[in-house]
Amino acid sequence: MSSRAVEAVITAAVGLAVVFGVRWAVGLAFARYERRLGLRDPAEAARRRTTFSFLRRVIVALVAVIALWSLLSLFPQTDQIVNAILASSALIALFVGLAFSTPLSNLGSGMLVAFAQPLRLGDRVTVGDHTGFVEELDLLYTTLVTDEARRVFIPNSQLTTTTIVNRTIRDPRRVVSAEFPLRLGAPVDEARETVLRAVATVEGLRHDEARVLVGDVKDGAVWLTTTVSAPLDADVIQLGSDLREAVLDALGEAGSLAA
The missing domain is CATH 2.30.30.60 (SH3 type barrels.)
Structure with a gap:
């Protein structure tokens, strides 16, 4: 193996070590800063987490490009290409233009979103x-x-x-809602209490935030709209099913459901 090839292998190994080392060090620094910030202001820590995550990727990508550039500079053929790229103002202008179109526009847009x-x-x-x-x-x-x-x-x-x-920044909750047909002539107040008791039996819902409102009157029934909030990470599909099952059973036992 020639001395140039050995130098290339060593440069590649050092470059990889630097890339992984920078990735680890930056991640560790950001994590420590985020923990300290979280103790003072959890909301600010949540905002910075997105920015730090994106910046870490940008820093690692830049270090990887520099390492690759150094490796290419070892060989005369690729070194000439590297020098030509650096000396070509037209090519640089082309890259600047691409920054406002795909795919490099995704990088610029990601930076805007991160901040x-x-x-x-x-x-x-x-x-x-x-x-x-x-x-x-x-x-x-x-x-x-x-x-x-x-x-x-x-x-x-x-x-x-x-x-x-x-749906999270101002109000980190999710909403589960359902409509139920109440027969005409049935006491609305009693039906509302029945619905609220049924809602209280469904685990995973914030029962104290439940609301039961009178909606449309159509198809020979009074429609009650039930709305209740749930945690942000809740499975609203399953909770919606559980809510409908519990309320329908309760209204059916009370004889309040429309035929």
Whole structure:
């Protein structure tokens, strides 16, 4: 093996060690700062977690590019290419132009989102037709986990050009609602109490925040709308099913259900 090849192997090994070392050190520093910040201001720590996660990826990517650049500079053929790239103002201008289109626009958009924070890691958001929890903000994509446990990968560039509905920042709760037909002539107050007692039997709901309102009067029935909140990480599909089952059984036993 030639001396140049040995030098290349050593450079590659050192480069990999530096990349992993920087990744570990930056992650450790951010984690310690986040813990200290969380003791003072948990809300601020939640915001910074998203920014730190994205910045760590950017820093590691830059270090990896520098390591690769150093490796390519060892060989005359690739060194000429590297020098040509550095000397080519036209190519640099091309890269600047690409920063405002795909795929590099995803990197720039991700940085904007990380600092502006219309969404944060762990937030429940709606982007376009997709609703879920923000699992990861990567260099190119943001990952949402839906209620069906599907992962949706959204290009970061879309986050700066579309409407984002954040359901967490101001009110970290989820809402479970259902409608029930009450027969005409049945006492509404008694039916409301029956519904509230049934809601109290469903685990996972915030029973003290339950509301029962009179909705439409149609199809020979008075429709009661029941709304109750649940924790952010609740399985609202299962809770909705449990809520309907409990209330229907209770209203049926009370003889209040419409035929």
